[in-house]
Amino acid sequence: MGSIYLKLCLPWFAAGPIPLAPPKAAMTIAVPHAVAEARPGRLPLWVGLGVYALALLAGSQLLNDPDTYWQISVGQSILDHHAVPTIDLYSFTMRGQPWVSTQWLSQVLFAGAYGAFGWTGPVVLTATAVAATFALLTHFLHQRLVESTTLIFVMVALALMLDHLLARPHVLAMPVMVAFVGGLVAAMDRRGAPSLALLPLIALWANLHGGFVLGLALIAPLGIDAIVHAEARLQKALLLRWVLFGVAACAACCLTPYGWDSLLAARRILNLGAALAMIGEWRAADFGHPGPLELTVLAGFALVLWRGVTLPPMRIVLVLGFVFMALSHVRNAEVLALLAPLVLAKPLGERVGRGSAAEPAAPRRLLFAGVAIGLLTGTFIIASIQNYAPYDRSSPAAAVTELKKHNLARVFNDYDFGGYLIWRGVPTFIDGRTELFGEKRMVEHNNASGLSEPDNLFRLLRDYDIEATLLRTQSAATKLLDHLDGWQKVYSDDIATIHLRKAGAVHSVEPVVNVDKK
Incomplete structure (x- = not known):
């Protein structure tokens, strides 16, 4: 595993230290090369297709979690009774106690997929969400980084997330998380305010999974960075727009069957204290037995020392926060894998070369029709060969x-x-x-x-x-x-x-x- 990470990082190491202010001549050479290499608009598609195929082939691995059973059961109950749960009906020790499911929409989607296609349904649904997540990540990064650097980030992200790619609500929420946070980071990069079109995304996130509180928490630091680096004459107006967006985002998160209780329920997980250490996915990182997470952190530290990478203060705070979350609870490796690259992309692109933000003028209908037919055919063939079932x-x-x-x-x-x-x-x-x-x-x-x-x-x-x-x-x-x-x-x-x-x-x-x- 260590050799794989070294190979991934080798293109970074070979170039030597990154100057704080690269010569203009170097930048004029790097950018055209990046544009020529990029083949804009295609890389996210191929990455998404590749990840989708890998997820389908891994099939039963996506069902390797006991929680998948009760997620589908709760979803089926919601479909049968046309109501979300408000009390516990499944245990005898807490029966009748208040309980809300902040991931009710994901549960309904899993239940519907299982009801229609058996275990193949949740597998295909999960594979689709994972593929969409990586396609969106690739799209964002490729606008700011050259193709090789983008692929390094994507491969490292996939390695970090492998153990937590399961048929559970957090996976269905991942593409929404990348799209929402990517929109906030894009606003920060251009030193402007986020688009109101992001509000439906966080409302959807709030119905898919309780992790939407992270999206709310990121509004403040990303907004501060945008405001600090904006022109002085624009800062007051920009501050007002970010504050209004934050208030609107909080209100959007309450557009669930539970209203304000969605925000309160999401906090209860964080109040479990010592109980979290007893659940495998909530354990802390273990450098005594290094895996992808530990090796990634060490490789990142080596990269900073070797290349002299520098970042604006607020981006440093954000990246350190993502690293701390991942080291505290290994389930947060996906946060580090997906969100840290979004924050790092622009400053790194300014130093190692940018990709192209351009999109093809008119997508070829034949290409996308072929991709759709290929997806359906491939899914049918793989699903017929694989006998998907939980372990x-x-x-x-x-x-x-x-x-x-x-x-x-x-x-x-x-x-x-x-x-x-x-x-x-x-x-x-x-x-x-x-x-x-x-x-x-x-x-x-x-x-x-x-x-x-x-x-x-x-x-x-x-x-x-x-x-x-x-x-x-x-x-x-x-x-x-x-x-x-x-x-x-x-x-x-x-x-x-x-x-x-x-x-x-x-x-x-x-x-x-x-x-x-x-």
């Missing part, structure tokens, strides 16, 4: 079938099994809706199932009058229940194990452990 590790199908025979209502389940239980209509103890269960419940469950605090397991079994457990076969809690008095193993496979509570068994903080029990 078994998060789909304990046989165990849940056995569990349903007992007609139980209070099951202590593994966190990763929650989405599949919702899918099968079994009330959960806990599931992927972390903002509903809160920090305390998440920490208690994690400590109980991992036996870092065994008393937690016995207390939860007692306090919630648990009738059965459905846990991973290799988990510490499963191994203990194998020997715990009052519990009987009734089913086990490589994925999940079911223990039933015996009639008359007493949940105790100090239960009897039978070491001879098998």
